[in-house]
Amino acid sequence: MTKLFGTNGVRGVVNQDMNSELALNLGKAIGTYYAKKKERPFIAIGTDARISNHMLKSACISGLLSVGCNVEDLGILPTPTLQYAVKEKNYDAGVIITASHNPPQFNGIKVVDGDGTELAKEQEEEIEDIYFSKNFRIVSWDKVGQLSSWDGAIELYINGILSKVDVESIRSANLHVVLDCGNGAGGVVAPELLRRLGCKLTTINCELDGLFRGRPSEPIPENLGELMKKVKEVNADLGVAQDGDADRAIFIDENGNYVFGDQSLTMVARYIVREKGGGTVVTPVSTSSALEDVVTREGGKVVYTKVGSPIVARVMKKLGAVFGGEENGGLIFPEHQYCRDSAMTIAKVLEILSKEGKRLSEIIQELPRYELVKLKTACPNEKKEEVLEKIKDIAKNENARKIDETDGVKIYTDDGWVLVRPSGTEPIFRIFAESKERKRAEELASRYKSYVERFATGTS
Secondary structure (H helix, E strand, O other), rough: OOOOOOOOOEEEEOOOOOHHHHHHHHHHHHHHEEEEEEEEOOEEEOOOOOOEEEEHHHHHHHHHHOOEEEEEEEEEHHHHHHHHHHHHHHOOEEEOOOOOOOOOOOEEEEEEOOOOEEEHHHHHHHHHHHHHHHHOOOHHHOOOEEEEEEOHHHHHHHHHHHHHOOHHHHHHHHOOEEEOOOOOOHOOOOHHHHHOOEEEEEEEEOOOOOOOOOOOOOOEEEEEEEHHHHHOOOOEEEEEOOOOOOEEEEEEEEOEEEEOHHHHHHHHHHHHHHHHHHEEEEEEEOOEEEHHHHHHOOOOOEEEOOOOOOHHHHHHHHHOOOEEOOOOEEEEEEEEEEEEHHHHHHHHHHHHHHHHHHHHHHHOOOOOOOOOEEEEOOOOOOHHHHHHHHHHHHOOOHOOEEEEEEOOOEEOOOEEEEEEOOOOOEEEEEEEEEEHHHHEEEHHHHHHHHHHHHHHHHHO
């Protein structure tokens, strides 16, 4: 298990565990890693809108330059914009200073490989080894790297999205969109994209504000009350909310109702698989069965992975999948790039609405409905393996229809499933349960939560 990188880069509270010294040495470690592949790596760097972004970016740049990397500063931009620029401009790697949806006191450092994908765990572990051993590359005074800047990444990215959707169809639909960027980095891309797509636009929280004074950055129902109200108030066709680094998008239908991420994932999957005449869709084991229902019906198939968008993206690339994503609003479009991308998601959803000529609520109502319950409970890290083994024994004794060990233990019953999964970053277990009936999903989730608590504490 890695000691520095979590499921989405390195994160922590600023000037506590995420400080300038860490950023400096991590920059040295990243640069040393890429210098093993190329004498003078060319690294792109950017940030989200947090107030600590310049401090951490400057320290990380200094580390990269000191080991002989050339660095190009792309400014404030969404994570997927930096990823797209890395891929399209053939940088050797990219670094984004962001803590995504975390509160404003947090910040983080995420590394992007030369193909625009997030690093594999093995690559992160190699960078960690360099970081902790302090076995940094040393170059002479005349070999230190040079710093430049480029302000064209946003234009490159928007044009890339426009080339992958039916712009004329979207423009002819004259859709009214309420956009809530959550004061995050999406504010430098999404409003302009929607204008170019011919949408009537009402904006909320689209000004950059590293303190997230408009709303908390995570686009969950309790944080989007203003957006839901505004959609109804201005009679818009839909609303959309982004998280802090704008790699995830959550939608609000024309009635002001929150559209859960598994619903938007399923809606887009149905459209793409139908359009392609089949194909593979990749998603984590935590995703609703609704996705497999519609993909199978349209002649495609679903492949399940461990939780984590980098894992999903790499499996998609390996299998040549037509689509993939997570149930949190993080959708991946392989023809565009292999990463979660909220702006591409927004454009594709607008294309679906324009092509199908239906309201968002009507399309959502066509999808299979399941009730999904999510719980979590504490468990010491050293007890996790033991707890998992005991959960498997319980499942076998209860005559589970199927047991899947892709990530934790997923137990299929005749009327639903429950996933018991240890967190990779916290001393907790997450329990997901799904069924057609809410009461049954709640019963499954609470029962397995009690099993985990009993085994974690050693009580009978």
